[in-house]
Amino acid sequence: MAFPIKTCVVCGEEFELKPDKPGFANRCPRCSIPEDAEPVGARRKDAVERQNEQEVNAERRRVIRDMLYRRNG
Numbered sequence: 001m002a003f004p005i006k007t008c009v010v011c012g013e014e015f016e017l018k019p020d021k022p023g024f025a026n027r028c029p030r031c032s033i034p035e036d037a038e039p040v041g042a043r044r045k046d047a048v049e050r051q052n053e054q055e056v057n058a059e060r061r062r063v064i065r066d067m068l069y070r071r072n073g
């Protein structure tokens with residue numbers, strides 16, 4: 001019996017959508033694994049990456065504030 005072929009929205013790989021497949025219908029079985037099980041190919045942010053992101057956001061806010069002050073002042 002053939003199952004419909006779907007393209008995974010996470011990794012772009014094609015997979016058979018079986019009726020008993022756990023997780024999302026638009027994700028392959030590998031990408032349907034819960035995050036704490038460390039799925040292969042999934043983007044995972046570690047603490048350093050999160051810290052960098054916070055610094056970038058803070059810097060961006062500062063620059064925008066600077067621009068607003070300059071325009072108003």
Ligand SMILES: [Zn+2]
Nearest residue numbers: 008011028031
């Ligand atoms: Zn996938």
